[in-house]
Amino acid sequence: MEVKILSAKFDLEDGHKLEIAKQHGAYGTLDKLFAMKPEEVIEEVKASGLRGRGGAGFPAGVKWGFLPKGTGKPVYLAVNSDESEPATFKDRYILVKDPHMMIEGIIICSYAIGSHDTYIYIRGEYTSQVKALQAAIDEAYEAGYLGDKVAGHDFKLEVTVHRGAGAYVCGEETGLLESIEGKKGQPRAKPPFPAVSGLYGCPTIINNVQSIASLPFILEKGAEAYKAYGTEKSSGTHLFGISGHVEKPGMYELPLGLPLLEVVEKVAGGVWKGRTLKGVIPGGSSTPVLTPDEAKTVTLDYESMAEHKTMFGSGGIVVLDETVDMVKLVENLIYFYHHESCGQCTPCREGLGWMLKIIKKVVRGEGEMSDINLLLELCDNIEMKTVCVLSAACTMPVRSYLVKFRDEFDAYVSEDISTAAANQE
Amino acid sequence: MSDRSQLISTGEPFKFDQERDTEFERLIKRYPERESMILPALWLTQEQEGWISAEAIAYIADRIGTFASKVFECATFYTMYHLHPMGKYHICVCRTLSCWLRDKQAIVDFLKDEIGIEPGQKSEDGRFSLEEVECLGHCGTAPVVQINGEFHEEMDVEKLKALLAELN
Numbered sequence: 001m002e003v004k005i006l007s008a009k010f011d012l013e014d015g016h017k018l019e020i021a022k023q024h025g026a027y028g029t030l031d032k033l034f035a036m037k038p039e040e041v042i043e044e045v046k047a048s049g050l051r052g053r054g055g056a057g058f059p060a061g062v063k064w065g066f067l068p069k070g071t072g073k074p075v076y077l078a079v080n081s082d083e084s085e086p087a088t089f090k091d092r093y094i095l096v097k098d099p100h101m102m103i104e105g106i107i108i109c110s111y112a113i114g115s116h117d118t119y120i121y122i123r124g125e126y127t128s129q130v131k132a133l134q135a136a137i138d139e140a141y142e143a144g145y146l147g148d149k150v151a152g153h154d155f156k157l158e159v160t161v162h163r164g165a166g167a168y169v170c171g172e173e174t175g176l177l178e179s180i181e182g183k184k185g186q187p188r189a190k191p192p193f194p195a196v197s198g199l200y201g202c203p204t205i206i207n208n209v210q211s212i213a214s215l216p217f218i219l220e221k222g223a224e225a226y227k228a229y230g231t232e233k234s235s236g237t238h239l240f241g242i243s244g245h246v247e248k249p250g251m252y253e254l255p256l257g258l259p260l261l262e263v264v265e266k267v268a269g270g271v272w273k274g275r276t277l278k279g280v281i282p283g284g285s286s287t288p289v290l291t292p293d294e295a296k297t298v299t300l301d302y303e304s305m306a307e308h309k310t311m312f313g314s315g316g317i318v319v320l321d322e323t324v325d326m327v328k329l330v331e332n333l334i335y336f337y338h339h340e341s342c343g344q345c346t347p348c349r350e351g352l353g354w355m356l357k358i359i360k361k362v363v364r365g366e367g368e369m370s371d372i373n374l375l376l377e378l379c380d381n382i383e384m385k386t387v388c389v390l391s392a393a394c395t396m397p398v399r400s401y402l403v404k405f406r407d408e409f410d411a412y413v414s415e416d417i418s419t420a421a422a423n424q425e
Numbered sequence: 426m427s428d429r430s431q432l433i434s435t436g437e438p439f440k441f442d443q444e445r446d447t448e449f450e451r452l453i454k455r456y457p458e459r460e461s462m463i464l465p466a467l468w469l470t471q472e473q474e475g476w477i478s479a480e481a482i483a484y485i486a487d488r489i490g491t492f493a494s495k496v497f498e499c500a501t502f503y504t505m506y507h508l509h510p511m512g513k514y515h516i517c518v519c520r521t522l523s524c525w526l527r528d529k530q531a532i533v534d535f536l537k538d539e540i541g542i543e544p545g546q547k548s549e550d551g552r553f554s555l556e557e558v559e560c561l562g563h564c565g566t567a568p569v570v571q572i573n574g575e576f577h578e579e580m581d582v583e584k585l586k587a588l589l590a591e592l593n
């Protein structure tokens with residue numbers, strides 16, 4: 001099932017080094033690129049159907065098309081390497097194993113959108129990764145792939161790495177821009193969208209590392225070759241991260257559209273220790289959980305996920321075995337989102353705090369049935385009432401556990417049920 | 426959000442050493458606005474001193490030409506900036522979903538026992554500080570521990586024991 005498009009050079013010894021990467025085709029698209037018109041590049045990317053791999057799945061080429069023309073202001077590209085959504089661990093493979101693929105992608109994107117300055121925003125915890133990335137950028141400068149004349153063409157491009165310092169919310173695109181500007185990562189109200197007014201008030205495109213790294217293949221082989229992978233509406237391949245209770249957790253490149261359970265079984269070795277499946281989180285911790293029944297029919301693409309009322313997200317699949325206590329899992333989740341709230345909007349700052357207090361009370365065995373209903377009510381009152389969707393990234397999944405595994409929550413608060421369970425044993 | 430509002434004074438003036446000074450000057454050219462240097466300057470300070478003091482905040486503000494309150498705001502908002510000295514070995518254990526599913530708690534409990542401190546504390550001899558942190562982006566090799574920034578994956582108590590024995 002696995003394919004090697006983005007990960008083609010991951011297994012090479014020293015594949016992260018320019019010399020080796022070049023022997024395997026790195027920067028091979030640049031002559032073709034500069035012979036094209038920027039609009040042609042955008043059209044090719046649109047035709048490929050490439051959708052943003054940061055979580056929202058917005059078509060990359062379409063987003064680039066939103067840039068206003070002739071503003072006289074510089075255009076910025078910000079590459080999102082914050083990778084902080086729990087269960088997501090794919091972009092760092094690109095940074096470490098094939099950084100030149102991403103740098104080539106940055107050149108392609110920058111030429112298409114007419115930008116001469118890129119900032120790569122990388123999470124602060126990625127200590128060795130930031131060194132690897134900077135080393136590759138230094139190599140690219142030295143070899144003339146970055147700087148005043150990219151590969152000898154009349155195109156200037158500066159790439160700067162900007163380190164975050166421990167804030168999930170800076171993965172949100174406008175929180176990220178604030179952070180580059182030297183502020184707290186508090187997301188901005190939209191509109192205006194960053195394409196119109198982004199970094200330093202200038203038109204800005206923000207794309208995920210993997211989105212950018214997909215560009216060299218599309219340019220080299222063409223949109224059709226990219227569309228040969230995946231489904232009609234969800235084209236291409238994705239670096240899926242499989243974690244939790246499987247025999248072989250890890251990062252696997254797969255075309256979109258494969259049946260989820262088959263992937264869990266055949267690629268990740270199935271549920272570990274011979275246990276049975278209790279649930280699957282399909283695309284990072286902020287995506288609603290699927291029951292084993294629901295998981296049977298879902299495929300790994302944007303449409304199937306939406307049909308199952310969940311999301312493709314960042315492709316971070318988490319497998320939950322029969323032993324998982326869903327009430328405690330929800331406590332773990334709420335703790336995360338509350339901790340990471342930027343504090344700007346009251347419903348998120350206070351509301352997630354209330355939810356945490358309530359779930360802790362339930363876990364301590366001091367909860368009442370009304371607490372479970374109150375949690376559901378809070379989800380409704382918080383969601384979509386804030387500047388960014390961090391709060392929804394908490395309430396959407398939490399609601400899914402409350403609804404789909406309600407009896408477990410009830411058992412925590414209902415004496416009758418717990419005594420009944422005890423009597424049965 | 427966690428409360429991180431207390432700054433500590435060292436009573437000594439702070440400035441960048443030669444290496445950080447050069448790096449500061451290199452980086453500031455990369456941004457059209459000087460305030461973009463707040464996060465990089467805080468990083469340079471922490472690399473140099475291990476933590477960020479009241480004097481360092483004032484120095485950074487001065488170097489950039491901005492208000493100390495803006496530097497303070499970032500130093501307190503971003504949880505990786507240390508506002509007091511950490512242990513010689515700063516141990517971060519991921520507490521989030523995938524690590525939780527693979528028993529990060531056993532690791533935290535072991536460390537609490539072994540070092541005799543709670544997460545958020547530093548040992549009396551100054552050798553260790555312990556912190557529970559959020560998803561470190563290594564969920565496929567959970568549970569994960571970071572010691573002074575270095576990743577240790579697929580951890581368990583036995584491996585951790587061996588690792589601690591190697592530290593001096």
Ligand SMILES: Cc1cc2nc3c(=O)[nH]c(=O)nc-3n(C[C@H](O)[C@H](O)[C@H](O)COP(=O)(O)O)c2cc1C
Binds near residue numbers: 053173207
């Ligand atoms: C709270 C929050 C956290 C996010 N974290 C990330 C992240 O770590 N990495 C990322 O690429 N996108 C993240 N996103 C999505 C970005 O806002 C944005 O949609 C994305 O970077 C756009 O790039 P793409 O179109 O190439 O996916 C996050 C969004 C939210 C609301």
Ligand code: FES
Binds near residue numbers: 522525560568569
């Ligand atoms: S959950 Fe621990 S590294 Fe992601």
